[in-house]
Amino acid sequence: xxxxxxxxxxxxxxxxxxxxxxxxxxxxxxxxxxxxxxxxxxxxxxxxxxxxxxxxxxxxxxxxxxxxxxxxxxxxxxxxxxxxxxxxxxxxxxxxxxxxxxxxxxxxxxxxxxxxxxxxxxxxxxxxxxxxxxxxxxxxxxxxxxxxxxxxxxxxxxxxxxxxxxxxxxxxxxxxxxxxxxxxxxxxxxxxxxxxxxxxxxxxxxxxxxxxxxxxxxxxxxxxxxxxxxxxxxxxxxxxxxxxxxxxxxxxxxxxxxxxxxxxxxxxxxxxxxxxxxxxxxxxxxxxxxxxxxxxxxxxxxxxxxxxxxxxxxxxxxxxxxxxxxxxxxxxxxxxxxxxxxxxxxxxxxxxxxxxxxxxxxxxxxxxxx
Amino acid sequence: xxxxxxxxxxxxxxxxxxxxxxxxxxxxxxxxxxxxxxxxxxxxxxxxxxxxxxxxxxxxxxxxxxxxxxxxxxxxxxxxxxxxxxxxxxxxxxxxxxxxxxxxxxxxxxxxxxxxxxxxxxxxxxxxxxxxxxxxxxxxxxxxxxxxxxxxxxxxxxxxxxxxxxxxxxxxxxxxxxxxxxxxxxxxxxxxxxxxxxxxxxxxxxxxxxxxxxxxxxxxxxxxxxxxxxxxxxxxxxxxxxxxxxxxxxxxxxxxxxxxxxxxxxxxxxxxxxxxxxxxxxxxxxxxxxxxxxxxxxxxxxxxxxxxxxxxxxxxxxxxxxxxxxxxxxxxxxxxxxxxxxxxxxxxxxxxxxxxxxxxxxxxxxxxxxxxxxxxxxxxxxxxxxxxxxxxxxxxxxxxxxxxxxxxxxxxxxxxxxxxxxxxxxxxxxxxxxxxxxxxxxxxxxxxxxxxxxxxxxxxxxxxxxxxxxxxxxxxxxxxxxxxxxxxxxxxxxxxxxxxxxxxxxxxxxxxxxxxxxxx
Numbered sequence: 001x002x003x004x005x006x007x008x009x010x011x012x013x014x015x016x017x018x019x020x021x022x023x024x025x026x027x028x029x030x031x032x033x034x035x036x037x038x039x040x041x042x043x044x045x046x047x048x049x050x051x052x053x054x055x056x057x058x059x060x061x062x063x064x065x066x067x068x069x070x071x072x073x074x075x076x077x078x079x080x081x082x083x084x085x086x087x088x089x090x091x092x093x094x095x096x097x098x099x100x101x102x103x104x105x106x107x108x109x110x111x112x113x114x115x116x117x118x119x120x121x122x123x124x125x126x127x128x129x130x131x132x133x134x135x136x137x138x139x140x141x142x143x144x145x146x147x148x149x150x151x152x153x154x155x156x157x158x159x160x161x162x163x164x165x166x167x168x169x170x171x172x173x174x175x176x177x178x179x180x181x182x183x184x185x186x187x188x189x190x191x192x193x194x195x196x197x198x199x200x201x202x203x204x205x206x207x208x209x210x211x212x213x214x215x216x217x218x219x220x221x222x223x224x225x226x227x228x229x230x231x232x233x234x235x236x237x238x239x240x241x242x243x244x245x246x247x248x249x250x251x252x253x254x255x256x257x258x259x260x261x262x263x264x265x266x267x268x269x270x271x272x273x274x275x276x277x278x279x280x281x282x283x284x285x286x287x288x289x290x291x292x293x294x295x296x297x298x299x300x301x302x303x304x305x306x307x308x309x310x311x312x313x314x315x316x317x318x319x320x321x322x323x324x325x326x327x328x329x330x331x332x333x334x335x336x337x338x339x340x341x342x343x344x345x346x347x348x349x350x351x352x353x354x355x356x357x358x359x360x361x362x363x364x365x366x367x368x369x370x
Numbered sequence: 371x372x373x374x375x376x377x378x379x380x381x382x383x384x385x386x387x388x389x390x391x392x393x394x395x396x397x398x399x400x401x402x403x404x405x406x407x408x409x410x411x412x413x414x415x416x417x418x419x420x421x422x423x424x425x426x427x428x429x430x431x432x433x434x435x436x437x438x439x440x441x442x443x444x445x446x447x448x449x450x451x452x453x454x455x456x457x458x459x460x461x462x463x464x465x466x467x468x469x470x471x472x473x474x475x476x477x478x479x480x481x482x483x484x485x486x487x488x489x490x491x492x493x494x495x496x497x498x499x500x501x502x503x504x505x506x507x508x509x510x511x512x513x514x515x516x517x518x519x520x521x522x523x524x525x526x527x528x529x530x531x532x533x534x535x536x537x538x539x540x541x542x543x544x545x546x547x548x549x550x551x552x553x554x555x556x557x558x559x560x561x562x563x564x565x566x567x568x569x570x571x572x573x574x575x576x577x578x579x580x581x582x583x584x585x586x587x588x589x590x591x592x593x594x595x596x597x598x599x600x601x602x603x604x605x606x607x608x609x610x611x612x613x614x615x616x617x618x619x620x621x622x623x624x625x626x627x628x629x630x631x632x633x634x635x636x637x638x639x640x641x642x643x644x645x646x647x648x649x650x651x652x653x654x655x656x657x658x659x660x661x662x663x664x665x666x667x668x669x670x671x672x673x674x675x676x677x678x679x680x681x682x683x684x685x686x687x688x689x690x691x692x693x694x695x696x697x698x699x700x701x702x703x704x705x706x707x708x709x710x711x712x713x714x715x716x717x718x719x720x721x722x723x724x725x726x727x728x729x730x731x732x733x734x735x736x737x738x739x740x741x742x743x744x745x746x747x748x749x750x751x752x753x754x755x756x757x758x759x760x761x762x763x764x765x766x767x768x769x770x771x772x773x774x775x776x777x778x779x780x781x782x783x784x785x786x787x788x789x790x791x792x793x794x795x796x797x798x799x800x801x802x803x804x805x806x807x808x809x810x811x812x813x814x815x816x817x818x819x820x821x822x823x824x825x826x827x828x829x830x831x832x833x834x835x836x837x838x839x840x841x842x843x844x845x846x847x848x849x850x851x852x853x854x855x856x857x858x859x860x861x862x863x864x865x866x867x868x869x870x871x872x873x874x875x876x877x878x879x880x881x882x883x884x885x886x887x888x889x890x
Binding site: 137138304326327331 | 390393394397400401404405407408409412448561570652653655657658659660661680681682683684691693695813814815817820823824827830831834835838839
């Protein structure tokens with residue numbers, strides 16, 4: 001079996017697991033929950049195998065191009081963390097590993113319904129966006145040992161932030177009572193935007209990829225069928241749909257709250273997981289993302305910091321999570337206020353990771369989408 | 371009276387700078403302005419951002435908006451006075467916040483552990499109890515061992531019918547946060563030192579030539595200034611020193627030096643020669659695999675250093691670092707074509723030729739003449755050759771061969787494709803290099819602050835590790851005789867990771883009680 005078949009299998013199993021977890025929390029059927037876990041573990045095993053096989057595929061390619069490199073250098077240079085596709089796959093892998101660890105420690109499966117959708121969105125993005133999954137040769141700037149540590153640690157941190165997003169959102173759902181409460185409006189709007197983006201990306205996918213130009217890349221058609229359509233009326237209708245979805249989530253949010261309440265997950269455990277994820281992710285992000293990134297940039301370009309969009313957005317991410325930590329320890333904020341910061345923080349992470357590449361430009365051509 | 375009032379104001383200002391509110395304002399201002407800076411392209415030409423603003427807000431308002439943003443310094447905002455003021459305020463906030471809280475923390479750290487009464491132990495946030503079926507003296511030994519094995523260095527107290535042990539660990543970990551704060555100040559200080567005493571510039575060096583004059587990367591000059599900048603640069607480079615250039619340009623040496631300062635024209639104090647530059651491509655594509663420059667440093671007329679630099683592998687001399695950054699063709703260069711010619715069954719010979727030169731294949735009557743050259747040769751649908759880029763991506767020479775004055779054959783020889791080197795009758799003409807037609811683009815940087823920044827990074831990593839993964843733990847253990855058994859009560863507290871500490875105490879308790887069973 002080659003790596004892309006295995007990636008396909010893992011994608012399908014993760015999406016299946018997502019559906020199982022969601023059905024599980026709706027019906028609280030425990031064989032269903034066990035099946036969900038089993039499916040997730042299977043998907044994780046398939047993905048691990050896929051990553052290792054891809055690594056060895058890249059290794060045999062590297063050896064052909066650079067027969068002069070030593071064994072260790074060849075292994076390092078062919079590690080599957082070289083482009084956007086591979087980084088997204090690694091992100092999903094870290095996220096699922098983190099989720100499985102949490103499920104094991106806290107013996108509670110209902111988080112699955114919140115963690116697997118994040119993985120599902122990432123996988124859908126990989127498949128819908130037309131990112132190249134080819135094993136590409138490594139450009140000179142990336143031929144550095146820093147690549148591995150920098151990218152790996154950044155994505156481990158991103159995965160912990162994704163987990164804190166899931167638990168933070170769950171916390172907000174559990175803790176809000178009234179429709180006019182600001183934190184209720186906040187989480188329903190967030191979820192509404194999330195659903196709208198999924199929907200519009202799906203429409204983009206069908207109109208552009210299936211019907212018209214199959215080899216187009218997402219950057220050229222993102223939201224062109226909806227929010228950014230040339231026709232004013234379609235544009236307006238799309239924005240109206242976004243508002244309608246948000247309103248719908250806002251209207252039915254209390255129902256979701258009641259479903260999740262049935263699980264009797266103590267809210268303070270959610271708060272604790274949110275905090276712990278960030279407390280692990282923040283130092284890793286600081287060291288691997290910012291510090292190692294700076295050292296590498298200094299070695300490759302002669303500046304450790306050049307305010308390019310990726311760096312600037314990483315700094316903003318850092319500020320948001322630093323704020324989260326300070327508001328907890330200095331101000332003693334607990335609960336809804338900090339949960340909102342955690343949810344916003346992951347929005348900033350997503351922009352740093354994908355938004356910068358999709359919408360802005362910079363030195364990090366490595367993640368560049370062509 | 372006036373004194374008190376004065377103090378009041380100072381205190382107020384202090385409190386404001388130490389407040390979380392101030393920190394949030396600074397965090398937000400830095401973040402929001404930075405976002406604007408990532409959307410508007412920094413240091414770009416006017417037209418680029420005009421187009422962007424036009425797309426975002428409409429063509430009609432774009433020029434007015436551009437002027438507003440431009441006058442506020444947003445087109446090069448990370449170097450603007452207000453952004454750097456924000457960074458300084460950030461530093462001030464960190465300093466004052468830390469100074470505000472540090473004395474209290476130091477008091478906690480220095481505070482010696484005090485023995486606790488039985489009641490106090492029972493009121494501790496974390497409590498554990500067990501009974502050891504042995505006399506206190508044996509139980510005491512067990513408790514001592516288990517405390518030692520968990521890494522607590524304890525104080526012992528004889529109390530009535532039993533003993534009290536107490537100990538603390540990791541008090542210094544409370545300083546982790548302050549080390550992290552201090553590290554940010556180091557990084558900022560290093561950045562300031564780098565910006566004030568360092569420079570950054572670009573140095574193109576053609577193959578075979580040397581350069582000793584640097585043009586710094588400096589912001590915007592008007593078109594007229596830009597012309598003068600280049601005129602001065604060329605004059606100094608040609609004259610080799612400032613006084614020679616001054617007489618050429620008919621200006622005083624002092625004025626010239628002032629202008630060099632203004633335009634960032636900087637003599638390195640030594641020169642860099644590029645002995646060779648080469649690009650390797652991945653097979654069958656135009657994707658570069660490696661850029662390499664063989665450089666020689668010449669100081670006081672002597673060759674003092676040689677190094678081949680690559681991307682990710684720079685060279686440093688006298689605190690100035692040279693990075694491989696770009697390359698390109700030298701316009702109107704008379705490069706040298708280098709061939710290795712091997713007649714069939716004969717010995718190889720290396721020849722250096724110019725465009726239009728002829729050469730003989732040794733031992734034969736065949737001569738070749740270089741007729742045409744392309745830096746990047748490709749063939750169109752009809753098989754007609756064309757050049758697809760001016761970059762030296764696929765260099766090729768057209769050579770026509772004559773035998774005894776009669777046309778024999780002719781064709782393109784491509785450097786990247788060995789199959790094209792073989793002539794129809796078995797002679798081999800290897801196109802090794804076109805030397806002297808490309809320049810290597812070196813990024814030049816002197817940054818005396820970088821080690822302070824690195825030190826700051828190291829301190830930050832250490833500080834975060836201590837702050838997040840270590841905790842201040844206190845423990846009291848009372849060992850009391852209770853009839854024929856011994857009662858052990860543990861009271862403890864920690865400032866972080868309570869669950870982890872509790873797990874450790876549970877293990878301790880299990881160990882103590884399991885020992886009792888063995889005794890039986």
